[in-house]
Amino acid sequence: MHLLKYRLTKRQRDVLKNRQELIKAGISRRDLLKLGLMTSTGLLVEGLSVSRAFADTTTTVSRSTSQSCGSRGSSLCVISPPIQPFLDLLPTPRDGTWRIQTPTALTPAPTAAPNTAAGEGRTIAHQAFTQFPPQKFYGVTQKAGALRITSDPTIDPQNLWGFAIGTPEQNNPINVPGPLYVERYNVPILVRNYNRLPPEGQNGGFGKPSVTTHLHNGHTPSESDGNPCNFFEIGQFYDQHYPNVLAGINSTHPGTGDVQESMSTLWYHDHRVDFTAQNTYKGLAGMYLLFNDFDTGDELTGFHLPSFPQYDIPMVFNDKVIDPSTGQIFFDLFNLDGVLGDRYLVNGKVQPVLHVSPRRYRFRWLNTGPSRFYQFFLTDLTNLSATNTFWQISTDGNLTDRPYQVSSARVAVAERVDVIVDFTGKAGKTFYIENRLVQNDGQGPGDRGDIQLFGAGQGNLLLKIVVDGPVVNDNSQNPANITAFYGFPSTNVTPRVTRNFTFQNRGDWRINDKLFACEDIRFRVLKNSVEIWNWENEGSSWHHPVHMHFEEFQTLRINGNAPATSPLVQKGRKDVARLESRDTHRLFFRFRDFHGRYPIHCHNVVHEDHAMMLHLEIVDSGGDTNTRP
Amino acid sequence: MSQMSRRAWLGMAGAAAAAGLVGLPQLQREGRAATLTPRELIRQRNLPNVVLTTHEGEEVRFYDDLVKDKFVTINMVYTSCKATCPLTTANLVRVQKMLGDRVGRDLFMYSITLDPEHDTPEVLNTYVKTFGAGKGWKFLTGKPEDIEFLRRRLGFAWANREMDRNKDFHTGTLRYGNEPLMLWGAVPGMAEPEWVSECVLFADWPQNREKDRERIAQLKSRKASGAEGGASPTAPIAHGHGHH
Numbered sequence: 094m095h096l097l098k099y100r101l102t103k104r105q106r107d108v109l110k111n112r113q114e115l116i117k118a119g120i121s122r123r124d125l126l127k128l129g130l131m132t133s134t135g136l137l138v139e140g141l142s143v144s145r146a147f148a149d150t151t152t153t154v155s156r157s158t159s160q161s162c163g164s165r166g167s168s169l170c171v172i173s174p175p176i177q178p179f180l181d182l183l184p185t186p187r188d189g190t191w192r193i194q195t196p197t198a199l200t201p202a203p204t205a206a207p208n209t210a211a212g213e214g215r216t217i218a219h220q221a222f223t224q225f226p227p228q229k230f231y232g233v234t235q236k237a238g239a240l241r242i243t244s245d246p247t248i249d250p251q252n253l254w255g256f257a258i259g260t261p262e263q264n265n266p267i268n269v270p271g272p273l274y275v276e277r278y279n280v281p282i283l284v285r286n287y288n289r290l291p292p293e294g295q296n297g298g299f300g301k302p303s304v305t306t307h308l309h310n311g312h313t314p315s316e317s318d319g320n321p322c323n324f325f326e327i328g329q330f331y332d333q334h335y336p337n338v339l340a341g342i343n344s345t346h347p348g349t350g351d352v353q354e355s356m357s358t359l360w361y362h363d364h365r366v367d368f369t370a371q372n373t374y375k376g377l378a379g380m381y382l383l384f385n386d387f388d389t390g391d392e393l394t395g396f397h398l399p400s401f402p403q404y405d406i407p408m409v410f411n412d413k414v415i416d417p418s419t420g421q422i423f424f425d426l427f428n429l430d431g432v433l434g435d436r437y438l439v440n441g442k443v444q445p446v447l448h449v450s451p452r453r454y455r456f457r458w459l460n461t462g463p464s465r466f467y468q469f470f471l472t473d474l475t476n477l478s479a480t481n482t483f484w485q486i487s488t489d490g491n492l493t494d495r496p497y498q499v500s501s502a503r504v505a506v507a508e509r510v511d512v513i514v515d516f517t518g519k520a521g522k523t524f525y526i527e528n529r530l531v532q533n534d535g536q537g538p539g540d541r542g543d544i545q546l547f548g549a550g551q552g553n554l555l556l557k558i559v560v561d562g563p564v565v566n567d568n569s570q571n572p573a574n575i576t577a578f579y580g581f582p583s584t585n586v587t588p589r590v591t592r593n594f595t596f597q598n599r600g601d602w603r604i605n606d607k608l609f610a611c612e613d614i615r616f617r618v619l620k621n622s623v624e625i626w627n628w629e630n631e632g633s634s635w636h637h638p639v640h641m642h643f644e645e646f647q648t649l650r651i652n653g654n655a656p657a658t659s660p661l662v663q664k665g666r667k668d669v670a671r672l673e674s675r676d677t678h679r680l681f682f683r684f685r686d687f688h689g690r691y692p693i694h695c696h697n698v699v700h701e702d703h704a705m706m707l708h709l710e711i712v713d714s715g716g717d718t719n720t721r722p
Numbered sequence: 723m724s725q726m727s728r729r730a731w732l733g734m735a736g737a738a739a740a741a742g743l744v745g746l747p748q749l750q751r752e753g754r755a756a757t758l759t760p761r762e763l764i765r766q767r768n769l770p771n772v773v774l775t776t777h778e779g780e781e782v783r784f785y786d787d788l789v790k791d792k793f794v795t796i797n798m799v800y801t802s803c804k805a806t807c808p809l810t811t812a813n814l815v816r817v818q819k820m821l822g823d824r825v826g827r828d829l830f831m832y833s834i835t836l837d838p839e840h841d842t843p844e845v846l847n848t849y850v851k852t853f854g855a856g857k858g859w860k861f862l863t864g865k866p867e868d869i870e871f872l873r874r875r876l877g878f879a880w881a882n883r884e885m886d887r888n889k890d891f892h893t894g895t896l897r898y899g900n901e902p903l904m905l906w907g908a909v910p911g912m913a914e915p916e917w918v919s920e921c922v923l924f925a926d927w928p929q930n931r932e933k934d935r936e937r938i939a940q941l942k943s944r945k946a947s948g949a950e951g952g953a954s955p956t957a958p959i960a961h962g963h964g965h966h
Contacts, residue, residue, distance in 0.1 A: 293903045600892060
């Protein structure tokens with residue numbers, strides 16, 4: 094090809110590629126001239142390349158502090174009817190108001206190979222079925238139901254989609270959030286996941302009844318990972334095998350796995366390509382806890398963390414819009430930036446109430462979005478100037494090296510933060526978990542330097558906590574006296590390759606100027622190798638919480654600096670990188686034990702659906718060293 | 723459902739939606755005015771009935787004539803756009819070919835101009851001929867204020883006001899949807915045409931699922947074997963490779 098004689102700039106290469114695309118579509122040279130896209134000497138005008146100017150949009154966007162109003166971009170302003178707060182008790186596993194998943198006999202018995210004849214939608218055999226045979230079997234059924242989100246009588250029961258415990262024949266009610274899985278390391282499980290959602294046309298305005306359930310955080314073989322493209326239809330089921338093993342078990346730490354890779358707080362949610370935001374918003378999300386010999390669930394043993402379920406309470410936060418014209422939750426389908434709600438739910442109830450005893454509690458905080466970023470504070474409305482500290486003990490559900498005393502925690506969509514709050518000596522008081530982060534549209538909380546916090550008591554009061562429970566023994570350890578959890582795995586390893594990823598907007602959502610397709614494998618990672626990845630957010634308006642399935646990473650650098658532990662805890666094992674304006678995060682990854690296809694994607698689920706995502710494949714041998722895939 | 727005719731199915735879905743029966747308990751509230759059905763809500767919020775003119779000079783109403791009861795794709799372009807539009811339009815020409823005789827029969831493609839002052843029906847008609855957009859794909863223009871209203875309601879807009887005001891930064895996203903089924907999604911208009919086709923078909927009538935799967939499988943195997951029509955992608959620029 095004679096053009097190789099000339100060294101083309103990247104821009105010229107782009108122009109050439111664009112012209113080839115047009116040629117493929119059959120646009121003649123004459124047409125290009127007529128359209129003003131070509132000069133008479135045959136060269137395309139330079140403008141015909143998707144402009145980098147997208148990245149240069151200035152940061153001087155005026156941000157009013159008026160009430161968030163859906164998405165400004167589409168000028169759709171829906172304001173929910175008022176809902177009286179603090180009427181409902183927070184559903185929790187300790188009293189059965191948040192149901193814990195229980196085993197069920199499964200017929201036909203699960204097999205490594207997909208049981209297509211019986212209606213299984215899975216097409217790939219379980220790669221680790223014989224190595225880690227399931228010891229517990231669950232059924233879960235996705236279907237529609239009506240649930241109250243508040244006792245306020247002016248608000249109807251909501252038509253939601255949720256997970257019911259057991260098989261369809263057992264006909265159990267749905268749960269939103271979904272049933273809580275309480276699992277232990279080295280006890281592999283299998284979940285038979287049934288799709289019994291209503292047929293198309295009966296979705297109440299949004300949602301596609303074609304699903305794939307992803308266990309977020311899970312060190313799960315690809316075929317059970319809930320990949321966006323492994324969806325299954327109404328009437329089918331899909332067996333998901335969760336080995337519940339530590340990373341490294343087939344590689345760096347054979348036979349046991351690396352205890353320093355232990356995870357504690359995971360969640361699961363629908364991940365259907367193009368419809369994740371709608372389906373998750375409609376109720377298809379829940380949590381999954383993993384205990385082991387250190388994080389035991391019993392404050393008398395291990396790290397002595399508050400006992401589950403009495404004093405260890407998971408909390409799922411999300412924001413919703415109730416449409417006054419229908420009385421039902423509304424989802425703005427015609428939106429590219431992100432969707433904000435104006436009513437705040439915890440564990441499926443609007444602004445509920447939790448009663449606690451004057452002792453230490455562990456709270457496991459999860460933000461399921463769709464697009465809002467939170468910063469949680471503990472607020473005492475009778476003493477607004479006080480700073481009420483608590484202890485952060487995890488990042489994305491992975492215990493940190495030790496507890497950190499903080500006054501707040503920022504939680505983007507899909508992030509998890511475990512905290513210990515000490516109510517000792519606070520009998521008779523009332524606190525609120527308050528979100529003080531200002532966010533006016535689905536893009537994010539603002540450009541660097543522009544992020545604002547509400548004053549104490551002026552944010553969103555999400556959960557009311559009343560310290561009026563009985564005085565009880567507290568056998569949990571004071572976090573001030575905990576000097577270590579697990580250490581962090583060493584990052585002092587030469588990577589096989591360092592790769593660079595830029596998350597960008599070019600009128601659509603892209604990674605490295607490329608678009609997503611299910612079949613497109615962008616790069617191949619050699620199983621059991623180490624890689625360093627740089628994730629860059631090219632834009633300033635949008636914040637992107639970017640998630641890699643399957644493995645936890647450690648953050649080496651944020652914009653060139655070591656990750657901090659104050660005022661926000663950035664250091665730790667994570668699986669969601671909160672890319673704020675123009676951030677670059679340098680991340681250390683290992684990819685161990687299992688092979689197959691996994692995605693990287695933004696977890697602002699609206700961006701995800703439009704489709705800020707790519708696929709990689711972990712391969713047993715080979716792998717490429719493409720530094721900008 | 724598999725044996726039901728599409729018309730019968732449509733009738734059922736329409737009646738069910740109109741009656742507000744969505745397979746779930748409906749609460750009776752005393753003294754409360756009748757609430758909107760979800761389908762009606764989407765129509766009011768996002769599918770305004772503005773008057774548009776097609777590239778063939780026909781006057782149409784957006785909701786009543788173009789979208790109601792239909793399976794559609796919608797994107798926005800303008801003819802003097804030098805960045806994304808030519809690539810998107812060219813790509814969608816390939817998508818249209820892949821979707822075959824469905825387009826114009828029970829799947830309708832719409833491209834709405836972002837520049838109604840310049841893009842008259844005649845200008846759009848020339849654009850259509852240049853790119854070879856086939857039957858069943860309408861390019862549309864209208865009064866500037868109607869187009870702007872429609873643009874915002876369809877969500878082809880950015881929350882970042884500076885970006886939103888500048889046509890250069892308009893989105894190349896293709897929305898696809900099935901109005902009576904209340905299924906709406908989006909895919910970048912410049913993604914691989916086989917993938918765009920597959921996504922568009924996510925909103926298809928459910929009884930077509932098997933046929934859609936076969937069609938997509940065929941497209942993918944054609945792509946894998948490189949058996950695609952058109953010029954070789956390595957043709958050098960200087961030879962002014964034409965099409966015919």
